[in-house]
Amino acid sequence: QSVLTQPPSVSSAPGQKVTISCSGSSSNIGSNFVAWYQQVPGTAPKLLIYDNNKRPSGVPDRISGSKSGTSATLVITGLQTGDEADYYCGAWDRTLSVVVFGGGTKLTVL
């Protein structure tokens, strides 16, 4: 049972847009910044978004993040087949004093 809640799966067509939600509480998302990671099965995760909406160098601007209250959202536009992966949200939890993650969302590009 993950501390942050994500939908198990989402899907959309190439070229379309998808949103992935992440719900937490006042001790994590509500009081700290959020990150998003992409993991292609069999490989290591990759940091996509940090500080709610900032992209590391090399991450395209069709990937964006936002936060409101105790929830965060990842948006990917112009979907490509290469975007098929598992996506995880993460945030520092001030009560547990660890980074907590969502259970992951599998993105299928149909």
Place this chain on the structure above:
Amino acid sequence: DVRLVESGGGLVQPGGSRRLSCVGSGLTFSDHYMGWVRQAPGKGLEWLGRIRNKANGYITDYAASLKGRFVISRDDSKSSLYLQMNSLETEDTAVYFCAGVFKSQYLDHWGQGTLVTVSS
């Protein structure tokens, strides 16, 4: 390019110990906080803990779920990070990733992972 390479995984009997290593290159290792994350087969990511850099006293913190069984250390002279795992349980079976920790909580560089299987 930044590269982190883990080693030390393998088959361990329940109750046993294992030490994982992670060697970094392409980054100023000594400046970085470093951390360990694991992923059980077919499951999500689990933060295990992190170690701060020398300037911040090499302070470590851990997930409470580990119950003091795991210890993170580093040797900056070797650009190396370690995870000493004791009293291993079958539930510790996972791929273990080392990662650079950016802004205290973000994992910006990852190793390829090393599989630890705890089984009799």
